Amino acid sequence: MTQAVLDVRDVQKSFGAVTAAKDINVSVPEGAVYSLIGTNGAGKTTFVNMVTGYIKPDSGVINFAGRNITGMGPRQITRLGIHRSFQIAQLCNELTVEENMVVAATIHKSARPSFWRNAHGAEARERALATLERFRIAEHRNRLIPELSGGVKKLLDIAMAIAGQTKVMLLDEPTSGVAADEKFPIMDLVIEALRAEGVTVIFVEHDMDIVTRYSDRVLAFYDGRIIADDAPEEVLSDPDVQRYVTGGAA
Numbered sequence: 415m416t417q418a419v420l421d422v423r424d425v426q427k428s429f430g431a432v433t434a435a436k437d438i439n440v441s442v443p444e445g446a447v448y449s450l451i452g453t454n455g456a457g458k459t460t461f462v463n464m465v466t467g468y469i470k471p472d473s474g475v476i477n478f479a480g481r482n483i484t485g486m487g488p489r490q491i492t493r494l495g496i497h498r499s500f501q502i503a504q505l506c507n508e509l510t511v512e513e514n515m516v517v518a519a520t521i522h523k524s525a526r527p528s529f530w531r532n533a534h535g536a537e538a539r540e541r542a543l544a545t546l547e548r549f550r551i552a553e554h555r556n557r558l559i560p561e562l563s564g565g566v567k568k569l570l571d572i573a574m575a576i577a578g579q580t581k582v583m584l585l586d587e588p589t590s591g592v593a594a595d596e597k598f599p600i601m602d603l604v605i606e607a608l609r610a611e612g613v614t615v616i617f618v619e620h621d622m623d624i625v626t627r628y629s630d631r632v633l634a635f636y637d638g639r640i641i642a643d644d645a646p647e648e649v650l651s652d653p654d655v656q657r658y659v660t661g662g663a664a
């Protein structure tokens with residue numbers, strides 16, 4: 415059996431009278447691709463925020479790679495290997511694609527053991543270029559960020575995130591801001607590259623075609639609870655999910 419890289423046990427979180435997470439229990443095997451679905455306010459972001467250290471659960475335990483990370487801050491959690499990509503790509507507009515990538519590779523390198531710290535700067539550039547090739551955006555390497563399409567920006571953002579030792583990647587609506595005809599090609603590349611790196615993926619998504627095509631498993635959130643946790647076909651044919659999630663989805 416594949417070991418769980420992320421294990422969330424009995425997690426609860428309230429904001430005043432609002433219960434944003436109730437009895438959350440999730441076990442994500444290493445290398446799996448999970449998607450999180452649910453209408454607005456269902457608790458998806460709260461889950462992502464707790465796993466990435468942006469908010470602290472009121473109770474419960476979050477284990478990552480066998481280590482208790484409950485209550486750790488975002489920086490510490492990122493350093494351990496859980497990375498998060500936001501809806502709006504976090505890129506430096508004044509730099510080229512390649513320069514953005516080199517900066518990311520260098521920052522990650524400085525968090526590594528001394529062997530990496532002593533490595534020459536050329537190595538960061540080499541790694542940067544190899545990653546750009548893997549995401550098939552090397553042809554854009556000399557362009558500035560504002561010149562890029564939404565799809566290329568998204569690919570670069572994710573490529574930069576895995577320049578480090580990322581083990582789990584959380585993506586917030588990876589196809590938002592991407593043109594309709596670019597969605598599948600972009601997701602094909604993202605998922606292929608992350609799977610090739612052995613990165614476990616958890617993505618929030620409202621587009622059920624994307625959910626069905628790319629997830630091994632789906633977690634359906636409703637009112638702070640997980641109401642279904644199964645393969646995409648099972649979850650999307652679940653009457654409660656159809657009633658509370660997909661039927662009422664915006």
Ligand SMILES: Nc1ncnc2c1ncn2[C@@H]1O[C@H](COP(=O)(O)OP(=O)(O)OP(=O)(O)O)[C@@H](O)[C@H]1O
Binds near residue numbers: 433434455458
């Ligand atoms: N910092 C906060 N302070 C107060 N209430 C919050 C806070 N964060 C989330 N909530 C509430 O917790 C509930 C769950 O919100 P959450 O953002 O996790 O939902 P979501 O599924 O991510 O929705 P969306 O798809 O709109 O992002 C909502 O009722 C929300 O208003």
